[in-house]
Amino acid sequence: MKRLFLATALLASLAGGAQKKAANNPKLFAATITAADLKKHLYIIAGPEMEGRETATAGQRKAAAYIENHFRQLGLEPAPGGSYQQEFQVYQDSLTGARLEVNGQSFAIDKEFSPVTSANISGTFRFSEVVLLPSDTTVVKNADLTGRLVIMYGPANMGRIVSSTLINTLRAKGVAAVLTTAGNFPRNAGNRTGAQSIYSFRRTIAPQQYAVSEGVARAITGADFDSLKANSLTAPKVVMANVLLETQKSTRALPSTNVLGVVSGSDLKDEYLFVTAHYDHLGKRGDSVIYYGADDDGSGTVGVLEMAEAFMLAKKAGRGPRRSIVFMAVSGEEKGLWGSEYYSEHPLFPLEKTTADLNIDMIGRSDEKRPGDTTNYIYIVGDDKVSSELKPISEAANNQYTKLELDYKFNDPADPNRIYFRSDHYNFARKGVPIIFYYDGMLGADYHKPTDTPDKINYPLAARRAQLVFYTAWEMANRNAMLKRDLGIPKSQR
Ligand SMILES: [Zn+2]
Incomplete structure (x- = not known):
């Protein structure tokens, strides 16, 4: 109701002689990005119905439908091909079987061993020798381990098999399989599903990984068990044992989507601003714990919804953007920037005709550790990279309209938080598209916790921040030329 009334009122106010003057003023449209509207949307997006919006789940699909419906009702156009959603596949492994035998003796899954479902590939592997190793990175680094089966003694009760650093070292050494001995067997039947992945093909194969009981370790190592357990080996030791390792799993492809709505441009409509x-x-854990993600990134999502509305109202008032503006809500971010990665590899609009991406991830809270005023700032990242025109536009928009304190603390690529590489804009930047990233720095107690809830959002501040993005977008969509790409592409140091 309110939206219709507002549009009508705006159009009426623009009628007649006042039209030209008022319509040239983006303030009128920015003012439609309100704290109340952000709040209304966020209590839905970050409400219990959406179940924490985990990629490739029912909650994510509900959120996608809500966003699509919003775009559709406002009159935004779908992506080329007629859909508001760009689908990509997420792959999920399930363990269907596993075997472990030592010199013909078979051991029972969960009682004596458990495979690492995500890491392992399906197959049966037979080794006639096993290398005993202390869990000492220096010894591991100096050993000849190519294609071998190794056994180590892991810390008791450790959730994962060995540290990821050690696994990476073993992988780099070309180890074929690793057994980590743990004291906590028998175990409850473990989780039979592995982590999700965006690739069904892998660049390299990791070592096959199994946690094994002390009984299995004794069967393999015999008299050397005590020195394995005490981690007292100073060099690798090879023992003879016939070890059969088997993992069988099935992989399911689950769909997820990016949701897009387009406010098509006028004379420059074949150029795009994202x-x-x-x-x-x-998502959720069990039935009772929901990770609401109100700030991360419900706040950015509802900011996108409100900006889409503001630009659509401008268009209806005869002041639509010259370039087309694509509002895109992506999924898969928390898994590893998957949705934006998929988009950047399968773009629906030419990336070389995409003048910039303005990306928002968390704009509703405050960084408690920030010195000074925590109620009127935004962290700006990336505005001095790829294009020298980003910063002047961003600062002019802020000086003229929103008057937030622009904080560049996280803008250094050497910053240990590596923010430039940690949200979806990076997938545009690595393809040469200029980006600005807007971020509130909330890394306190509620970050990635079920307590990131909509009641903790500062809605007036979120509205001001979204308005800064709106004014910046307004200028970028309407100026004569696309942003020049004169500063090169920052490289991830990973
Ligand atoms: Zn986020």
Whole structure:
């Protein structure tokens, strides 16, 4: 109701002689990005119905439908091909069987061993020798381990098999399989599903990984068990044992989507400006714990919804953007920037005709550790990279309209938080598209916790921040030329 009334009122106010003057003023449209509207949308997006919006779940699909419906009702156009959603596949492994035998003796899954479902590939592997190793990175680094089966003694009760650093070292050494001995057997039947992945093909194969009981370790190592357990080996030791390792799993492809709505441009409609945020979050654990993700990134998502409305109202008032503006809410971010990665590899609009991406991930809270005023700032990242025109536009928009304190603390690629590489804009930047990233720095107690809830959002501040993005977008969509790409592409140091 309110939306219709507002549009009508705006159009009426623009009628007659006042039209030209008023219509040239983006303030009228920015003012439609309100704290109340952000709040209304966020209590739905970050409400219990959406179940934490984990990628490739029912909650994510509900959120996608809500966003699509919003775009559709406002009159935004779908992506080329007629859909508001760009689908990509997420792959999920399930363990269907596993075997472990030592010199013909078979051991029972969960009682004596458990495979690492995500890491392992399906297959049967037979080794006639096993290398005993202390869990000492220096010894591991100096050993000849190519294609071998190794056994180590892991810390008791450790959730994962060995540290990821050690696994990476073993992988780099070309180890074929690793057994980590743990004291906590028998175990309850473990989780039979592995982590999700965006690739069904892998660049390299990791070592096959199994946690094994002390009984299995004794069967393999015999008299050497005590020195294995005490981690007292100073060099690798090879023992003879016939070890059979088997993992069988099936892989399911689950769909997820990016949601897009387009406010088509006028004389420059074949050039594009992107405004993005991720709508996925961490989902739920069991039936009672929901990760609401109100700030991360419900706040950015509802900012995108409100900006789409503001630009659509401008268009209806005869002041639509010259370039087309694509509002895109992506999923898969929390899994590893998957949705934006998929988009950047399968773009629906030419990336070389995409003048910029303005990406928002968390704009509703405050960084408690920030010195000074925490109620009127935004962290700006990336405005001095790829294009020298980003910063002047961003600062002019802020000086003229929103008057926030623009904080560049996280803008250094050497910053340990590596923010430039940690949200979806990076997938545009690595393809040469200029980006600005907007971020509130909330890394406190509620970050990635079920307590990131909509009641903790500062809605007036979120509205001001979204208005800054709106004014910046307004200028970028309407100026004569696309942003020049004169500063090169920052490289991830990973
Ligand atoms: Zn986020």
